[in-house]
Amino acid sequence: GAVVSQHPSWVICKSGTSVKIECRSLDFQATTMFWYRQFPKQSLMLMATSNEGSKATYEQGVEKDKFLINHASLTLSTLTVTSAHPEDSSFYICSAWVFGYGFSEAFFGQGTRLTVV
């Protein structure tokens, strides 16, 4: 079945550094991908919608200059957390829809655990 893959699965970085997270659709093309953030014991909250070949759309309260999104191809979207701070420590998850004859399903990556120290 369709797979969405994220890399890395976990990362630890120092405050002030930048971290890039990749989201790939492995056997399908995705013109749109979604980035979520999940804090411990909370639900998934949409951060931004990544659009292939155009600018991402950010949710209210999400700083676009801090969370840089690039969707340069139909199978890859990247999220770069710039100048990371401990409060950015979270579980980041990407998602993409797969369409078939008479069905659609949202697939999620396995998530990236970011810890900023």
Place this chain on the structure above:
Amino acid sequence: GESVGLHLPTLSVQEGDNSIINCAYSNSASDYFIWYKQESGKGPQFIIDIRSNMDKRQGQRVTVLLNKTVKHLSLQIAATQPGDSAVYFCAENIEEDTGRRALTFGSGTRLQVQP
């Protein structure tokens, strides 16, 4: 916005019992609903979905009920097993926006299955 400082509600059941997890959704325009299972440190996994033209749908050991009048969903798991222990989220969408619009997730319920 995000809920800060809340703990997930927990449902604790004995192995073999049936589990019922509830969810209230907020958008009356939503017409497509999905239940996801999330294990620790992993992304959400699809369990079952339902469209607004139905009020019940059954899968393998799972049943989803939809009450549009009160904007309520429930997930029933029959003969709950230890492997069912996870956090369960409902998600809603507007079907005509599928692909362009992200799912909106509910707050989640932790299911603990006691052996």
